[in-house]
Amino acid sequence: MKVVVSAKSNDIKSEVDPRFGRCRYFIIAHIENKVITSIEIIENTAKELEHGAGTKAAEIVAETGAKVLITGRLGPNAIEALSHFGIQAYSATCDINSAIKDFIDEKLKRI
Secondary structure (H helix, E strand, C coil): CEEEEEECCCCCCCEECCECCCCCEEEEEEEECCEEEEEEEEECHHHHCCCCHHHHHHHHHHHCCCCEEEECECCHHHHHHHHHCCCEEEECCCEHHHHHHHHHCCCCEEC
């Protein structure tokens, strides 16, 4: 399973960025048997858009093949786009490692 997290920096130890469409990076965690087996880090190219950053960021997440997103909050257009791609979104306000662990332990609130 792939889980994408909006990140403030390109480090898995960083904080979850509450701004989905304007976050700097996406950290993609590959999870097998409730364990992170690898990570990828990609830049969020949507962050520079004047309009539609949330929708474009949702497209970027969909292109990763992930079906789960962890972020702070989402606007209505991002929610609609993520739903269109079949991606479930969860809210977290902590570091990325803790957010992923909380997702695995089913402790995160769905957006």
